[in-house]
Amino acid sequence: MVKKIPIGPFHPILEEPEFFELHVDGEKVVDIDITIGWSHRGIELLSESKTWDQVPFLVERVCGICSASHPYAYVLAVEDLLQVEVSKRAQYIRAIVAELERLHSHLLWTGLAGHFIGYNTVFMWCWKYREPVLDILEAVTGNRNHYATYRVGGVRRDVPQEEIPNIRKMLDELWKKNDMLTNAILDDPVIHARTKGVGVLGWDKCREYGALGPTARAGGYDVDARRDHQTDAYAELDWDVVLCQNGDVFDKAVVRQLENFEAIKIIRQCVDKLEAMGPGTEEDLVLEIGEIPPGEGLGVYEAPRGEVFHYVRSNGGNMPMRHKIRAPSFNNILTNEYSVLNYAVADAGLITAAVDPCYSCTERVGRVDTRTGERWVMSEGDLIKLSQEKTEMIRRSLRGK
């Protein structure tokens, strides 16, 4: 007998609302329905009502964790439109903040993965190890999250020279802690039993679903936007793309853990270069940008979860005419449709979480009349009207009772 087990829209395993409906036969998952659209915020539309310089602050809020990757991809898109190249100093600072973000995001995921399989000690320890990363981010950018560092043509703030020894010290300590954590994951027999051979997403399926980031790299599908698109400073730095072959949850964890070491390597190199440069002036940090001419630009950056894609179109005004965002979770969450099949319910939660989903990034709305095939894009006013009508309807039905 096939039963339906809901995971969501509100469930302890989900940090944001999302709805997975598992069709189970006993303990085995035979089918899954994925419903997105529980926390749509209309950021693309909002962005079209902000000036070019205000948009980075907005797109930071696309995701609380990828709050460096989204503005990074956006400024890359605008710079692509303008055909300018930012200064070396700005490139290093961008890389430092983005890689610090990767460190804290991966540690956060490892902790959450531990929590999902009931290993709360790992959860607490990972989040404790993550704290120094956030402290450094605060010292460098002024905020623990939502760094407000990226700006069209450069960055907003320099890394203070006196912070550089602190950054190095934190990185050295974190290297040791991450080493310990990685070994703990590689050695624990119970973690092996829970994660090896679970939620396998092989190379061909990664390609089919267009999986991105660690989810794809765990399955041997070699994509990394930082390398593939030669993003800013990354082309000249010495680092490797981590690849695994099996595509199970264990490999997804291993990829993330090993990427932490690569991130530390990148930050160390950037910090060395910044120290060699000495303190900089305002001109070193940001280019003078005047009018944004009509045209279009693409920006791609490898967020901790995979490739973030931003497209902007300008009509010569002071606001983007069109701003399109695609977050990696949109591709990755849908891979669950394949990867949870034929595993136990106990594994389903872990598998859906293993893509490191960021639910609110994936939300979007469009409207299609299925009878006529007519399409609309809803405006802000339409959405407000819909919302008011719904409230009125609920109120009426309550009054009826």
Add this chain to the structure above:
Amino acid sequence: MDLARYFFYYLIFPGFLFTAVVGLLTTWVDRKVTARVHWRVGPPWYQPFADTVKLLGKEIIVPAQAQKTGFLLMPVIGLAAATLASTILWVVNLAPESSFIGDSIVVLYILTIPAVSMIIGASASGNPLGILGSSREMKLLFAYELPLVICLLTTIYKAGSFSFQRILELQQAGGVMLGSFSGVIAFIVTIMCIQAKLTFIPFDIPEAETELAGGTHLEYSGAALAVVRLNMAIMFFVLPIFLITMFWGGISFVGWRILTSILKYVAIVVIIVLIKNTNPRVRIDQAVRFFWGPMLILSIIAMILAVLGY
């Protein structure tokens, strides 16, 4: 007068009141040790009591699909059973002469009732996650009962009797069961079974907060949840005492043995809490394989060793 005495035993000491208070204190030890392992501060000692009092004052919500009587009655039956087991254990520990023939079997039998009551209660809740939790609890019960019973049989075989009195006398005269090879093996296997009986990580499969959002406990709220929690606290108190009685010479309040009794108890509780905090949750099929595979083999080895006199 006998009736009044039994009521006193059952309701005040060493029954419900005493067991509940010490059980809640034990859950505090659990929470505090867990917190320290996690690098957290942890709650103050009265937190479990405050939680219970708060829950008692909250509204009880019964789901519309629930089978009301079964849903609300089962936690109470579980609580009554756990309290009865505790009463019997304490009375025979404090006054071994009040033991009766076959009381160890009675306690073993009574200790399965809380699990059974949770199975029925969760099935009655009408929640799909609760029902899944209850089916898991049932599988888990079948998995751990067999090695548990075989391990306890090693002690019973050595004592040559089913009564606690004989078991305790033997341990006081000829050394504890834990002093022999078979005793050590049986003790380790029993601790694993207790971990499952308490539905603690790695065997918290029926509750599995992050999979089933509480599973068997999911639909309980207010005073009913307080009873469920109290039930678990009492089980957390009773099972280590049962273990000490069967393998480690029992509990005594005479002279310096008060101190060793408390230390034995705390040691077992801390072992259980540490196992809980250094393992992830296993899947139900892995748990069943674990108990019917290595644990069953170990318990049979213990039994053979016991028969051979080791």
